[in-house]
Amino acid sequence: xxxxxxxxxxxxxxxxxxxxxxxxxxxxxxxxxxxxxxxxxxxxxxxxxxxxxxxxxxxxxxxxxxxxxxxxxxxxxxxxxxxxxxxxxxxxxxxxxxxxxxxxxxxxxxxxxxxxxxxxxxxxxxxxxxxxxxxxxxxxxxxxxxxxxxxxxxxxxxxxxxxxxxxxxxxxxxxxxxxxxxxxxxxxxxxxxxxxxxxxxxxxxxxxxxxxxxxxxxxxxxxxxxxxxxxxxxxxxxx
Ligand SMILES: [Zn+2]
Numbered sequence: 001x002x003x004x005x006x007x008x009x010x011x012x013x014x015x016x017x018x019x020x021x022x023x024x025x026x027x028x029x030x031x032x033x034x035x036x037x038x039x040x041x042x043x044x045x046x047x048x049x050x051x052x053x054x055x056x057x058x059x060x061x062x063x064x065x066x067x068x069x070x071x072x073x074x075x076x077x078x079x080x081x082x083x084x085x086x087x088x089x090x091x092x093x094x095x096x097x098x099x100x101x102x103x104x105x106x107x108x109x110x111x112x113x114x115x116x117x118x119x120x121x122x123x124x125x126x127x128x129x130x131x132x133x134x135x136x137x138x139x140x141x142x143x144x145x146x147x148x149x150x151x152x153x154x155x156x157x158x159x160x161x162x163x164x165x166x167x168x169x170x171x172x173x174x175x176x177x178x179x180x181x182x183x184x185x186x187x188x189x190x191x192x193x194x195x196x197x198x199x200x201x202x203x204x205x206x207x208x209x210x211x212x213x214x215x216x217x218x219x220x221x222x223x224x225x226x227x228x229x230x231x232x233x234x235x236x237x238x239x
Pocket of ligand 1: 125126127
């Protein structure tokens with residue numbers, strides 16, 4: 001019996017689930033307050049999943065008007081959203097010594113545990129810079145998924161899930177047409193991973209998405225009948 005169970009487990013782990021068309025992952029970086037006050041309620045209305053990548057960098061510690069509190073982050077988790085790790089200080093991983101990076105990654109894990117949030121399995125590279133050392137660290141610490149930058153869909157058969165690309169990066173100049181084009185990439189085994197910052201993002205205008213535009217983006221996902229999930233939900237599609 002034990003042997004049979006083991007065989008079944010091995011069989012299931014060898015074969016990842018097929019990726020459905022129109023599979024979209026929503027990610028939100030930098031712990032911006034509008035993610036709790038505007039984004040999360042809208043996503044709940046639509047029944048969409050999402051991952052919020054938390055850092056205590058920028059003015060997180062002193063500006064609680066523009067950055068979430070840990071109580072708000074805890075509420076996101078309790079609402080069913082995923083909390084991911086975006087490091088303590090938001091320093092580029094290529095600029096850090098291995099022990100600094102390890103400490104910054106561990107700090108967010110400890111904060112999560114302190115607030116009753118599971119230890120993250122998803123990571124986001126600050127500023128999108130990646131390194132082999134960071135990749136190794138994430139593997140060692142049990143991370144399954146890590147988002148970088150880029151502008152292409154994620155292909156689980158060829159892309160490393162610890163350096164997975166984004167298909168769309170919400171900027172002030174981004175258009176609904178561009179968003180639609182990125183969504184259209186989610187087919188034939190590929191997944192569209194979307195990046196946003198604040199909606200709005202008053203402290204970082206270069207990554208701002210206006211609430212009106214964001215509503216139109218989300219309505220498009222609804223109209224297209226997309227499956228909209230958190231990054232952690234990709235685990236079953238990994239090879
Ligand atoms: Zn960031």
